[in-house]
Amino acid sequence: MSSTGAVTVEHRARNVALIDLLDRLLQGGLVISGDITLAAADVDLVRLDLRILVAAIDKAMGT
Amino acid sequence: MASGSEDVRRLREALAGLVADDVPELLAEARTEARARVRAVLAEVMAEAMLEQVRRSGRPGPPAPTRPDVPSRVSPSPAGHEDSLGYYLYGVTTSDGAAPPDMGGVDPAHPVSVLMGADLAALVSRVPLAEFNEERLREHLGDIAWVETIARRHEEVLEAAAARGTLIPMRLCSIYRDAGGVHAMLEREAEPMRAALHLVQGRAEWAVKVFNAPRPASSAPSPDQAQPDSGAAYLERRRQAQHHREAADEQQAAACESVHSRLGNLAARAAVIPPQRPEVSGHDGEMLLNGVYLVDDAAVSTFQDEVRVLQEEFAPAGVELVITGPWPAYNFVPDAIGVPA
Numbered sequence: 001m002s003s004t005g006a007v008t009v010e011h012r013a014r015n016v017a018l019i020d021l022l023d024r025l026l027q028g029g030l031v032i033s034g035d036i037t038l039a040a041a042d043v044d045l046v047r048l049d050l051r052i053l054v055a056a057i058d059k060a061m062g063t
Numbered sequence: 064m065a066s067g068s069e070d071v072r073r074l075r076e077a078l079a080g081l082v083a084d085d086v087p088e089l090l091a092e093a094r095t096e097a098r099a100r101v102r103a104v105l106a107e108v109m110a111e112a113m114l115e116q117v118r119r120s121g122r123p124g125p126p127a128p129t130r131p132d133v134p135s136r137v138s139p140s141p142a143g144h145e146d147s148l149g150y151y152l153y154g155v156t157t158s159d160g161a162a163p164p165d166m167g168g169v170d171p172a173h174p175v176s177v178l179m180g181a182d183l184a185a186l187v188s189r190v191p192l193a194e195f196n197e198e199r200l201r202e203h204l205g206d207i208a209w210v211e212t213i214a215r216r217h218e219e220v221l222e223a224a225a226a227r228g229t230l231i232p233m234r235l236c237s238i239y240r241d242a243g244g245v246h247a248m249l250e251r252e253a254e255p256m257r258a259a260l261h262l263v264q265g266r267a268e269w270a271v272k273v274f275n276a277p278r279p280a281s282s283a284p285s286p287d288q289a290q291p292d293s294g295a296a297y298l299e300r301r302r303q304a305q306h307h308r309e310a311a312d313e314q315q316a317a318a319c320e321s322v323h324s325r326l327g328n329l330a331a332r333a334a335v336i337p338p339q340r341p342e343v344s345g346h347d348g349e350m351l352l353n354g355v356y357l358v359d360d361a362a363v364s365t366f367q368d369e370v371r372v373l374q375e376e377f378a379p380a381g382v383e384l385v386i387t388g389p390w391p392a393y394n395f396v397p398d399a400i401g402v403p404a
Contacts, residue, residue, distance in 0.1 A: 016218065018211050019343045020270070020387055023336060023353070025214050028393030029234035030259070032248060032400050034152060036197055036238040038204070049343045051207035056343075 018052055148173070148189040150245055152237045153220045154230045154391070155256055156184045164223030169216045170194075175224075178242055180249030183256055186224050187245060195238050210235075221391045229264045231256060232391035255400045262357075263396065266331055267389030269356045269363070271370060272339075273319050274348035276381045311381060318377040319352040322384065325373065329366045330356035332395050351382065355394040363389070 026048075031037060151169050156177075163175045168188025177184040193199070203209045214235060221232050239245045249256070292300075327333035338350035358366045367386065374384045 016215075016387075017345055018214070019339055019345070021214050021218055022210070023339065024232075024390060024393035025217060025235040027336065028396075029232045030155075030237075030396045030400060031234050031398060032152075032237060032252065034237040034248070035240045035244055036149070036192075036195065036200070036236070038200060038234065038236045048204070048207070048210070049340055051205075052343045055207045055211070 019049075022048065022052075147192050147240075149192045149195060150178070150185075150187040150239045150242060151190045151195065152233050152239060152245065153186040153188075153217060154224060154232045155249070155260070156186060156224060156228050156230050157260055158182050158184050159228065162227065164220065164227070166220065166223060167216075168220065169213050171216075175220050178245045178249070180246040181253035181256075183249050183253060185245050185249055186220065186230075187239075188220075190238065192238075192240065195236065200236055218391075225267070225389075225391050229260050230391055231259050231263065231396050232393050252400050255397060259396050259400075262332075263392040265360050266357050266392065266395075267360065267363075268392045268394055269330075269358050269366060269386060269388035270390065271322065271326055271352070271354045271356065272344075272346075272350055272385045272387075273322055273352035273354070274344070274346045274350055274383045274385070275315050276383070277347045277349075314380040315351055315382055318380045318382050322373050322377070323352060323354050325369060326354060326356050326366065329362055329369055330358050332357040334394055336394060346383075346385070348383065357392055357395045358388075 026038070153168075153175070158179060163177045163186060166175055167173065168175050168190070170188065170190045173189035175186060175188045178187055179185075194203075203213075217235055221230060224230050239248070323333065323335065333354065333356050336353045336355055338344075338353045341347070341349055344350050356366070370384055370386050377384075
């Protein structure tokens with residue numbers, strides 16, 4: 001029964017979508033008083049989204 | 064016509080109604096238009112980039128720099144502190160799971176190691192401070208290839224470490240200038256760290272995204288509409304289209320609520336993170352829910368079965384569920400420890 005069903009299970013192999021990863025690594029995870037950290041203000045997520053998109057298209061075009 | 068003024072009054076009312084009905088639709092159209100404009104800008108940016116590439120490849124001489132698949136190495140830098148190495152912190156584990164995974168770090172020249180303190184183990188690797196300082200990091204953030212490389216290495220280290228024990232994942236790029244800073248942090252934050260480790264012990268984060276099927280954005284008259292019809296019929300058709308959309312939206316919102324509450328019942332903790340934009344979500348539909356769940360390792364198959372049941376149950380509402388995991392508990396550790404607000 002568990003082998004059927006229309007649900008997509010994306011396995012944690014090397015094919016993790018970058019956007020899912022950045023969702024977590026740039027917005028989740030523990031922020032601790034390190035000497036050097038990425039300030040939230042440094043991360044412009046909209047711009048980053050655009051860059052992800054452009055990079056994906058680049059990749060698709062094989063450049 | 065005897066009742067001419069009466070007709071005008073009716074027409075006015077109908078127009079007023081049309082405007083009110085149209086507001087959500089106008090917003091939707093505006094959004095579509097805005098999206099189209101963003102695409103246009105992107106197309107321009109890409110065209111420029113491609114032209115640049117063509118120019119470069121057409122030019123004799125030294126080959127164009129290829130996209131580095133490793134972070135830019137430290138170029139021979141002037142003597143001084145720029146040469147020094149700091150510690151990149153991936154996460155904190157309990158000291159019993161402390162043997163570090165045998166692998167290179169975000170800078171592959173330096174292996175992952177651990178620094179112990181307060182019965183905790185910090186997973187670290189050395190990084191050149193010339194590349195990993197605030198100013199350079201801000202620049203690197205503009206380079207998606209760099210971000211991707213570092214993010215994937217960070218995640219790989221955490222995945223390897225998570226297989227060995229309980230783990231608190233850090234946000235990308237948490238860096239200490241020296242080992243003393245890491246030790247001091249472990250001593251200082253031991254209590255909240257232990258509480259965070261306790262929460263995630265024997266559990267992992269699972270994500271369930273809910274998408275809707277893409278729908279046509281506008282309610283333009285269908286092409287098989289042979290005759291231009293009367294204003295009243297047009298209004299009626301628009302109203303009906305609007306009504307169908309609203310009904311579908313409501314159905315899908317209800318589906319999301321059920322998905323989140325039923326999955327939440329099977330999880331130790333549940334949360335919702337911001338939905339991804341359609342441009343990057345890898346799905347044509349709109350993301351309606353980006354749910355995250357902290358699930359007991361023993362309950363994972365029950366959780367996955369429930370996702371399948373929910374998918375079958377709500378497929379008629381036009382939604383699709385996508386599950387990913389297990390992830391380190393990125394969304395179930397405190398936002399911040401020891402950081403001044």
